[in-house]
Amino acid sequence: MSKDVILDVRNLKVDIPVSAGMLHPVRGISFSVARGETLCIVGESGCGKSLTSLALMGLLPKTATRTADKLDFLGQDIRDLKERQMAALRGVNMAMIFQEPMTSLNPAYTIGNQLIEVYRRHIDPGKAEARERAIFLLEKVGISAAASRLSQYPHQLSGGLRQRVMIAMALMCGPDVIIADEPTTALDVTIQAQILHLLADLQKEFQMGMILITHDLGIVARVADKVQVMYAGSTVEEGPCQAVFDSPLHPYTSGLLRCIPVPGKTQRGSRLGSVPGIVPNLVGDLHGCMFRNRCDHAEAACEALAGDATQLSDGHAFTCRMTPDEAAQAARQTAREVA
């Protein structure tokens, strides 16, 4: 690979024992993120996207087990790292931004205190230097009067400002990759656009890799370089953003895209497409395509489908029994039915 790959993941699996048997929430995910690149993992609730991010950070619940063929971060295998080493990595090289900023900021400390503490714990500079960096980053994330903000407490800030502080905190140690799990879901649309704009700017400026986890296809389309569509714990389609949105091949991807009303495109009051049915239970021995109970194009062959993706030339790949031509035609057919 010619690009400067930061994170390379092959066949990541997460298993959690539950009372009914073994739950397989993540079942063989592979991806890589390069410097300055944004990977969006998109999927509906229960598809395993959040557990994937926790698995990367080594923050899985104690009962869960993580296996992978490859889990390289900055060229180093992090599969068997001790918790202490992992914690150091998390603080400095990997940063995470969560959905709800209020729960990730400690209400008992000022934001200056928290920003400086993060930096000093991992990097150990002088206090003045840490303070300077905190102010620099608060200004970077668009907070005015940064110096005076340092003495404020999280509850004194609005939701949008808190998320900005979270971003500044994630950037304190100059991470190589940022993992953002639904960073704007709790925010208003106007603030959401601002935060995404800011994230994209900062990422280009500091040349970080970014993994953005979301359920919102609108966000994905606007910020992603690469897209990974997850369903029931595995990837059903991946590829460059433009290719996936222009010609979705997996029936799930095209189905999802038909579900959202688009101002100017879908006609007012017309029926929207839908993906009826519910996500299957992921407990026990699983085989075949997990989407087959909700798919219009399901056949007996789907029950025996191996998890191998069909690769197209431009890095676009999807996991389905259909050939690319069949799949493209099926997607067009769904589009016609809806219209």
Add this chain to the structure above:
Amino acid sequence: MAEAALPLRRQQTAEEILEPSPLSKLRKRIFKNYSFLIGAIILILILVVAVLAPVFEALGLIQDPYAQDLAKRLQNPFWHEKKVDPDHVFGTDKVGRDYLSRLVYGAQISLLIGFSTMIISGSIGTVLGVTAGYFGGRVDMVVNFIINTRLAMPVFLVAMAAVVAFGASLWVVILVLGLFLWDRFAVVMRSITMQARDLDYVKAARALGCSPPYIIVREIFPNVLSSLTVVATVEMANAILLEAALSFLGFGVQAPTPSWGLMLNEGREYMFFSPWLLALPGTCLFLLVLAINLFGDGLRDVTLERER
């Protein structure tokens, strides 16, 4: 297992029901919760013995707890190495009453006090707490004032004063404890009702034109019931211990009624020569309170465990 159930092709009626019913889940959780099971078994055993005490007496399994036999004072219980009386398995007390039957009838008194107190204080506290939590504002202020007033009064001293004023009897003890132990009910019910009041299903019921009493009784109450039972068990154990303490000090149940607290007091003088006089009622008290607490704790885990 789930795999076999995954059908091919979409079903047009949309979704199917996946989850087992709440009742079968509850059953599952009950049988996995050992502290709940152990507590429940001990509690049921004590309950059965206490309720059936007159039957046991009629059958001749136990004796009259009041029958004195001064010739057989301080008989040793069955595990003692020497001089065991086969008529009195757990021995006799200082006036020769059968200790086993006194313990059995003592369980009756303890449970009676526990239940009655719990019902009186539970009713007072729940009414106050739920009203305050649902209506808020001024009502809440008034109830809070009443709660604070109650918390400022020492239960034990007031109970002793009441006994002095009204004379000591079982019913005075129950009434005093019942009128004083409602504070925790009120506090817990108030905060839970406040949370429930803001939930959308309460709003939906209001938007349907349901009256406040209907909403409180039919919509909110079933949802606070599990917390209520947990508080109830804690308070019941508390009441039983308080009764024992009052009786031990002579301010509670009066002789010759067989109360465990009273038995502890009577056995005090013989502590070094006949330690079982203290050990037996003490153990009973300990077992009963432990069982109630295990049961209550387990009940909370069993009923409050919510799905994601």
Add this chain to the structure above:
Amino acid sequence: MTAALETVDVSCVFQVNQGFMKGSKPLRAVNGVSLKIPKGQVVGLVGESGCGKSTMASILLGLQEPTSGEVLYSGESAGSFDGKDIARRIQPIFQDPYSSLNPTKSIHSIVSLPLRIHNVGDPADWDRKVYDILDLVGLPRRVAQSYPSQLSGGQRQRVAIARALIMRPEVVICDEPTSALDVSVQSQILNLLQDLRQELGLTYLLISHNLAVVEHMADRVAVMYLGRIVEEADADTLFRDPRHPYTKALLGSVLTPDPSLGVPDTHLGTVFPNPIDPPLGCSFHPRCSACMDICSAQTPMPVTEGDHMTECHLYAPQEAVAV
């Protein structure tokens, strides 16, 4: 034409405690709102969180007494109705299907509650009515015997819709009906709402922050900011020709799934005004990109052109600006 539901200059003021011994300050959650919801139409009410949308919903449902102003049901003042009369005309659908159904009640009991409260018809008919409405919202009849915890989010939202519709109300207030749901479920619920509207001739007030959804559903749209309606027009006009800078910013923030476009830059600034202490003049001016001197001094008056209402100094008649 009389509107199915109308508010005339409705305000709602809450007293907010400032802390121990500090007294309280008024918070104008809704500040002089006049809104008409014509029969058979879908009116969208959009705005950010904290703009007073939900308070409006409570006022319309009769759950919150307005501090001043009047709510009219089919042209008649709310004063002439009691709670149950209002309940028969207007029903809500809430955002979170996980908290809008009582977990201790069976679906049958939840859906038939309105019938029991209003004592409609023969109890023998209730079963049939429950099954009819379950059919209508696309739920299998066997869910009647199950409990909310056994259903998925989409199914629960269908139950909530069934409960709202079993009395055949005229107006349904949908408070963010799909924002807690997955995309694939959201489209099913939106389709269902559309179908039901046609079938039963319903009138909707659709409260949402998702402009794509509002654009798809609504005939008229009102944009709310800090307790005021700052722009109102029919949906075509508003989405084609938004006037108020706030509406423009909102529309600009909608992220359509179009990879050829980047993330929009809304120039809205990071300040969100404190509703207890709103800015002088136009309440939007601290965030406005087209802010003028007059904006911080004088509250703009509503300007109506056709039926496009805008409350912004940019569109004030010239003479008014001169004064």
